[in-house]
Amino acid sequence: MFRLRRSRVFLVLAVFAVVALYHFTSFGDLGYGDDTSVEGLKNLASKGPKDSTSTSPTESNVAPDGSTVYKDAVTKEPTAGDILSAASDSDQSHDKQTTSTASALSAKDTDEDPKTTKSEQLSPSSEGQDAEEPIGLKDNTKSKDEPATVPEAPADPVIDTTPEIHGKGRFEIIAADDDDGTQKIHWSQLPEHFPIPTKSLIPLPTGKAKAIPKIQHPKFPNETSEEKIARETKLETIKKTFAFSWDGYRKNAWMQDELSPVSGKYRNPFCGWAATLVDSLDSLWMLGMKAEFEEAVEAVRKLDFTTSIRNDLPLFEVTIRYLGGLVAAYDLSGSKYKILLDKAVELAEVLMGAFDTPNRMPMTYYLWKPTFASQPHRAKTRVVLAEIGSLSMEFTRLAQITKETKYYDAIARITDELEKWQDNTKLPGLWPLKVDASGCKKPESIYVSPMAFSAQKGASFANEQYPQIPSTSDATSSGGQVGNEARKVERSRDVDSDRPTTNNGDGMEKRQVSVDNDPSSESANPKPDCVPQGLNSPPGGGWDDFTIGAMADSVYEYLPKEYMLLGGLEKKYQTMYEMAADATKKHLLFRPMIEDEERRLLVAAQVSTSGRPNRPRDPEIKPQQSHLGCFAGGMFAVGAKIFDRKDDLDVAKRLTDGCVWAYEMTTTGIMPEHFLVVPCVDMEVCPFNKTLWYEKLHPYHLQARPQTPVPQSTLGDDDKESSAQAGGKIGSSSSAAPDPHAMKQAALDKRQLGEIENDKLIQTGKEKDGEELLDRASNTAVDQENDGSKEDDEARQKTAKAANETASSSDTENNPTRTTVEDQAAEPMLPVVEAYTPPPVPSQEQYALGRIRDEKLPKGVTKITASRYILRPEAIESVFIMYRVTGDDYWRTKGWKMFTSIQNYTRAEFGASAISNVMSENPYPVDEMESFWLAETLKYFYLLFSEPDFYSLDDYVLYDFLATFDKRGKM
16 A cells, blocks of 8 residues: 555656656746747837838938938848857757847948958858957057967866846856857847837937036146155056056956956856946046057957857846947047947847737846847846936947947836836836836736646646736746746745745745646636736835846946936936935935944945835844945035035035945955945934944844743633633643653653652662652553544543652652662762753853954944945946045045055956955955956046046046047037
């Protein structure tokens, strides 16, 4: 019988395994593009608006006024030739044999002849030389050594334990050797499924630019000759630091994304398009390293943005590092290097495919290969706010330069949706960290079992008698196919949330369908598969997180800068910024409790809320300070100036000084990635309270757990009487029948607490007899219980009572309870073993001091939640802006201390390395040097000690990179 039951269990498990395998192989691969899996979107696309003027890809190069605009960087006519089958690629070995055409991309540079890249038969044509190595310039006085084109080996990938939600911005891939004979798959221009008619494109605002107030301090103090020499010495030191790291990249990681500065190897965490090289172009120009700049420009010619080592393109990372780097370098160099603009347009054309969705909200992780890109998709239901809302600056500037309306239209539609939603979120004025960008609201639905769901899968798309599965989140990628989006169930919170997920009571999460439980039933009035909606909170979650730090920072940062970039002609950016700034001051800003009471700092917290403040602990405030959030000081300073918000300048100072303090409080003098602090109760008066700090270090220490009395209404009459006799404790009545198991355990406990000699209890005969009777009674009761027999209650009570009386008789009789002296002398005397005494519970102060010592916590800090430093720029960016806005030398003094600390602990053999623990006296190098070390961090240090009119904030818009923009209306 047992074998039969066991075989049934194995059979059921096997069925589940087969169903799961079929489920995830049939619809799980996002690269599989069969017709049935996208039928819903195909139907939607066929009903969408179409314009004969926009059916041809080249028609989008016609401006609304009919004039021809920039279109010579990308030729839309495809060449003859077939794209390599997706099945030949190791990442898509299961794909069907697919043929496509690759577009011929040519840069119409009059100074260079286009040539094909090395040994790539179907590679698009591009400008450049056929040489294996990038061309070194003759006038390069820095070094005659040409950069390495094929580094020795990639660095060991860094293990990332962060839970993956919808793809990763940093995702290291070991690229295949170019000479292994494998042909690359290339992106190709494809017709849009959801085109925007040319006449409906949102154009750039036109008209005379408004007068924008000055940002920089009107009159900086004159410096003495000694002060000038000291400042220029610091400036030269910063430039040498930059040159050292650049040289390490040039010699060891040329044309790769990043240098590994400790091992001298390289990494490709993005797309393998030389992220450090492209992202640092504007810095090279600004630091006067013209020879290195021109060498890098020649290397850019060899980049091919139509193919990548990654299957998905992280839209946000690619936009800010690659597209932003190219546009900024083209701007700063006076538009002299046309190849930079050509490559920017080439990349932008690839990225525009991510916006081809029903509501034009982009797929933030765009699967670009033709097999997948040729199918219609929609944006995901759980998108990081910064990844969808931080694309405006780069695409706007590209649209201004090329006069190509579609680039501005792409980001203007996102801005419009953010504007509509801003005052209707759960924390009005701010947007949550996760956004439903699908534009698709699911109708009310009911539960269906997993087996029923599997039974109807596949047929539901081929036959209309089965229900259509609604779109939900897919954790594999940001781009989802219609009909294929229901494979994953949205949780009420992220995977790392401590709030419970919604379930049906037995641990099984509910799958949602839009019709009856019975998969064979047909609804008489089927509900629509998707109800259009704007941006919204992700489905299935009752709580949203709000902050201006990580995952949200650049969305708010870009609002005032986009306003300046558009010459003040688009009022909504000012309105949106002011609403967000007011909400931030009201809900997020708090004062941290530090030892120096006179230093009135500010920090931006993270708030979680359900939008219903009457609920307990709603909102929840997390007093966390993050390095990413340090941009806020500079943002408030710029906003205070251009929007005439005078009070915000004090907020900017206090926010920036909060980040300076975060550098000063650590062992290394470097701010950690993020940490928790004790918030002040009063924003104005906040003396340091050591007792409060200790309580926050261990808030549950020595808290009494009150005995909750059982409500009398839940007790029966007998229980109430027993409870009254025993002082209110259930089960303490002497008339109740004792539990044999408890009796035996009580006897054991009594024996363990007695006098022990050689692990034997010295007992009298009566004690031994009583114990034997007690053991016999309890064992008999256990055996009877195991056999399932039912003995008369009275007999069991008599036996237990007799055992109890016998066991306790030694305590009631007048005779001695121990053996006589003569009996003891007959046995050897052994030393007495003392009973175990537990150590004392540490006091609140002892526990707090232990944590402070072990974790090296500064005063006021309760936990270092991430102790690493990855060469981030946000703090020094705000310090630089505060100096230019106030003219106060305080910021230069603090900035130099920050620079020297970073230099002392991050310098490696080939560059600067991220470190693992800023609280350690000897922090371990992580062997990573992200591109923003050269592109931003060192650039801001250099600007801080430059002349105040060097790239003045009154003439240039500063955002992740510098874009040329004259606020008097000249671009």
